[in-house]
Amino acid sequence: MRRTIILMMLSIMLMPSLMRSQELYVGSYNIRYQNDDDTKKGNGWEKRCPVVCGQLNFEHPDIFGAQEVLYPQLTDMLRLLDGYAYIGCGREDGKEKGEYAAIFYDTKQLTLLDDGHFWLSSTPDVPGKGWDAACERICTWGLFEQQQTGLRFMFFNLHLDHVGHTARRESARLVMDRIRELAVGRYPYILTGDFNVDQFDETYRLFADSGLLKDSYEHTRLRFAENGTFNDYDMDRKIASRIDHVFVSAEFAVERYGILTNTYWTQKHDGGKYERRLPSDHYPVFVRLKCSAKLNE
Secondary structure, eight states: OHHHHHHHHHHHHHHHHHHHHTEEEEEEEEOOOOOHHHHHTTOOHHHHHHHHHHHHHHHOOSEEEEESBOHHHHHHHHHHSSSEEEEOOBTTTSSSSSOBOOEEEETTTEEEEEEEEEESSSSTTSOOBOTTOSSBOEEEEEEEEETTTOOEEEEEEEEOOSSOHHHHHHHHHHHHHHHHHHTTTTOOEEEEEEOSOOTTSHHHHHHHTSSSOEEHHHHOSEEEOSSOSBOTTOTTOOOOOOOEEEEEOTTEEEEEEEEOOOOEEEEOTTSOOEEEEOSSSBOOEEEEEEEOSOOOO
């Protein structure tokens, strides 16, 4: 009897620690692709990269989805980020050409078990544009295990098209079909990305009303979101529109949600006064989650 009571007390004492260990800190960050026009306007990647990576190192999410990442930017980020690896490929050829919808993960916290990708088109296994899309679009996925607990979960990251209405709608359906195929009934899952639609759009509703996903913004316990997510490098732009989303499965309780509007200072070209700039034309989204799923046997 005494032994039973001691075991029960130990279980009660360990339960809060176990729950804490199943927490995940996740993010979504469109870092803005490297281009000459931005450089001419004072928003060059060479200035922005240390700020983007500094912010990510400070927040240090366990895992985050990044969009518009060109291969040279990918190598820059891996050099400056502390302890991260990535999965993903260039959307134009499935290798290094074009933008990545990369997933970065902390190698001290998570182990990659499996990964893959598919194009957002009617031929998802080969590179190509879908429906009325202006660009090739891709979704990257990975199966991860939390090293401290053995909890396994799936993470999906995408960038929907900015032009094609049909492409966005059909891409949403395709992504949810793949989530059903790969994750539902097997693992908790997270979907991040630049959806190029806000919370008032029909494509957003396809995700939010699917029964598969819940918007972390709407379901969080605590929220810090003083602005929308697209800023167009304009610090004074105030909008309610959120086009960067973090969706999660029912197993996750959303504890905290934040849209972080940090700026940085850089000296003007003439060597005069300093001015404030934004690290990207999107604000990043960071979310703290607790998972109620049972640990994998």
